Amino acid sequence: MLQKLHLFFLFPLLLILFSGCNTEPVAVGEGSKIIGTVTYDRVPSKVNAYGEVKLDYNNIQLKTAKYVVVKALDENDQVLAETTTNGRGEYVLYVPKNTNVKIRVYARMLKKGVWDLSVVDNTNMKAQYVIEGGLHNSGDGTTKRDLRAASGWDGYSYSGSRDAAPFAILDSINTIMQKVLKANPNIKFPHLLVNWSPNNVAAGGDPSLGQIVTSNYDGNSNLWILGDANSDTDEYDDHIIIHEWSHFFEDKFSRSDSIGGPHSAGDSLDIRVAFGEGFGNAMSAIATDNPIYFDTSGPNQSTGWFMNIESATPENPGWFSEASVQRILYDLYDANNDGTDNLHLGFKPIFNAMIDKERNANAFTSIFTFITALKSENPSKKSAIDNVIAGENISPIRDIYGNYRTNSAQGMYTKPVYRKLEVGKWVTQCNQNTFGVYNKLGNRTYMTVNIDSSDIYTISAKPYGGEYGDPDIVLYKAEYPFKSMGMSPLEGTSSDELTINLTPGKYMAEVYDASFNNSCFVVALNKGAGSLQKTRTNKLKPMMKRRPRRMPQY
Amino acid sequence: MRKTILVLVPLLVVGLYANSKKINPDEQTTIGGTTVGKYSKPGAPIDMTYKTTKINTNETADVNITLTTTAQSGKVLVSMNIDNNLTLVDNIDTNQSFDITPDKKSFNIDMRVSSKNEGLYYIRLLTKVQTGLHPKLRSFAVPVMVGENPKPVTRGVNFLKAKSGENISVSKAVETIEVIK
Incomplete structure (x- = not known):
């Protein structure tokens, strides 16, 4: 009778013990080791014989996913270990031995206290994009699990899920963040949410349906990126990603008084708009060291347009032109001396001017406030800076108000500024x-x-x-x-x-x-x-x- | 009986109020939007304003599109792509061209479409503004809503709630495994 009683109580206890039993994580260096590299497909751009730019699906490149969150999970979806990839896309995790484990990679770059940015699906309850491997036994030694986010392109169209897109966006942002970090290793980037979806279209309306108008920074720590295949996708157009991120940079570290609105290279613009848009374009070229800004679109992303940030023929140069601003900024940065440009400042002086005197200027942000800031911080380069801006039909800038303008854009009331x-x-x-x-x-x-x-x-x-x-x-x-x-x-x-x-x-x-x-x-x-x-x-x-x-x- | 009247009267009042509110059919069925004044990524200097009617299956939606450019001269080239789920009722040319003059910078495109299936569909426009030096492009999309509260379709991903409570959109990675030791 006593034995039966023992069994009566023991059996449920054993049942509780072994069913729904959570795997215990192990300390770093113990258990089984899982190493690997996380990569994604990057579709490059190509300029065709007609001067049009397109995405080149015949030359998809394998790129590493840097600084992204990687987790090991058991079959109950419990997290056993967590880390981030390094600058080469590599990760190391320690998990319990002989346990079924899967690896999940997040489209989230995280470095505590330095950056935290995620790519989410704004048409699906802001779900965080992840890719996952299968459940495999961890064994008792070391295994290598490499994971790749595929483009979804089957040779003719996007037939599969476009898993690489979020990682491509993160990698473009990483490129500019590393540039900024070189200028200031102590910088801390505020949290940023990137909203991307294949449903994101160039229509106004409800962003939760993907109607985002265009790729943009919304002024509230959100980037919105188009993903409408065969119409307009921007996930591989890195200059666009960086341009929009630059508005985030102005918001958080500098200042922009731009009033927005439509703009184009040949326009005579409000000085605030000219500088804001020219700065974004220049940053895209500076970050990538590639002055070709491009935007692909159309059927199979096979059409598009591009502009040469450095050497496009000036259409309407002056202090009111975003194209002049971008050429000036890039010339100040690059080592290529051309025309009136004999200056190679690099990025740091531009960065320093933006975060201090541009941010605190007592006039609207414009080429005037920026150049005044730059000259003030680099007095030995004043003449050379004046030479660079002279190439854009801008007379020497002496103050933040743009006094002594000679170029009036052929307008009647454009001077004084x-x-x-x-x-x-x-x-x-x-x-x-x-x-x-x-x-x-x-x-x-x-x-x-x-x-x-x-x-x-x-x-x-x-x-x-x-x-x-x-x-x-x-x-x-x-x-x-x-x-x-x-x-x-x-x-x-x-x-x-x-x-x-x-x-x-x-x-x-x-x-x-x-x-x-x-x-x-x-x-x-x-x-x-x-x-x-x-x-x-x-x-x-x-x-x-x-x-x-x-x-x-x- | 008195208690019954006390309950019924307020209900009656609410019901009468609800029915007395005039419903403007235009408000219910017309959808409009514009890119004018909104931020634009670099591209062609052109804006779009549209108006469409929300329809049920097999009904016809009026679509009115206006393209406005700030260019002073040149051409606007428009290539339209109609969603596979939409049928063009009128026989209009999906590739159109407009000459820009100082007096003519707005261009209208009108059409009618219908659909057999409920859903949220788009008429996509790829516009090119040619002003001589550097042609630029800009894309637009005009929504056509068929049925009640249609939503876009998300294909090929698995929406889950992770154990931590976060919403995740899960895709299968291409994985290679190797035992090292």
Whole structure:
């Protein structure tokens, strides 16, 4: 009877012990050793006989997945060991002996305290992309398990899952991060989430459906990358990845006042847009040491376009041109002396200028603030820097406001770049849409404002000859982070004013015609509240739609 | 009886309110979007605005597309790819070309499509702006929604919840194994 009782209690205990029993991890150096290399397929680009660029699936390269998270799991999906690959894609893990183990690799680069970035599927609940090997016995010695993320290309199309894409994106970002680390080994990159999916299309709408408009940085620590096969994929277009990452860099380490909007190499742009976009393009060439920026698209990714960051024929050179900015930055960086470029600064001086004086400039970020910063930190190179910018039809830059411009882009009201608005006085400003609307040269006027005493102030804008317009006034505190403090409230009126409490300091006013007509305004700054009355037909305008503000973090 | 009335009256009021709200059929069935004012990666200086109608299977959707360029002269070349699940109702040329002049920088493309299957489909446009020196391209996609709440399809991956609780999208790696010792 006693024996039966023992069995009665023993049997369930044994059942509990052996069923759902978790494998215990082992310490490093104990158990069985698993080593391996993680690789991915990288599809390179190629320029064809017609000058078009395409993805070259005939020459897929095997590349290592660097600094990615690797885990060993048992058959119950319990993590037994975890590590990251090194700079050669290699990993080492220690697991219990004679245990069924699988290796899982995450599309996540992690180095604690230095970087943490993941590629997730924004159309599938932000699921983290991983690749997995099979369950195999760990034995009692050392085994080598190499894992590869395949491209999914079968020779004719993408028939399989595009596992390599997330790792290709990470590798492009790693390239630029290593460049930045060389300039500052102590830098710590904030967390970054990269959203990529084969469903990511060039449509506006719901990002959870993949409707992301275009590859972009959203100003909130997210990159969004197109993945629409046979239309527009960007996972292998490394210059695009790095360009977008550069906006993340500006956000977190420097400052960009760009207002976004459409832009192209030959455009006469708002100076903030010209610099922001030119900087991104230049960074892509600097990071890869390859001045050919390319974007593949179309059926089988067999078409596309490219531009030579270094030597493209200037279309409309000047301080308002993103193409001029990118050529200048690349010339400052590279060792190739060409034209008026006899300078080889490397990346570090550019980096140092961006994270300090550019970030803290008291004017809008532009080629003026950058070159002023660069010259200030490299005084022995001032003449050589002036020679480089002269090659882009830009006269010597002496200050952050771009005074003494000789190139007006053949526009009527493009000089001076900044006007001075003093208390108790007025200035006239004119807006032109010759070069386009919203973010083009001549659309907006910048005015420096100095306040000596705390008080209520009103900036007003009234019509001045010519076409009627709808003035908008935005006021910024002219110091990092260069925040917008207020905006004039009326919409659809020919006059407007902004009344605001101000303390002593420097400010910047931006005045423009919200309807982007060719119009002029008298702009005045006075102490006290304004006198403009709202009428029944007027309404408060919503916050101006701007490119999402990228607020840098400390 | 009194308690029954006390319960029924509020329910009746709610029901009447719900039915009295006017439903605008346009709001329910029209989808629109634009790239104007939004950030663009480098590429052709062109924006797209679209309007489509949400439809059920075998119904016809009106698709209205407007392409606007900031180029001053040259050509806009458009190559359209209609999703395999969509049928073009009208016989329009899927390859079109427009001349840019200072007075003409906006171009309309209108079409009608239908589908036998529910889903989220796209009309894809590849545009090229030729202004002489360096032609550039830009892609756009116009969504056509067929049925109720169609979603994109994710093929070839396995969505899982890892033991740690994270969402993971799992694919099979190409693996080679070698016993070293």
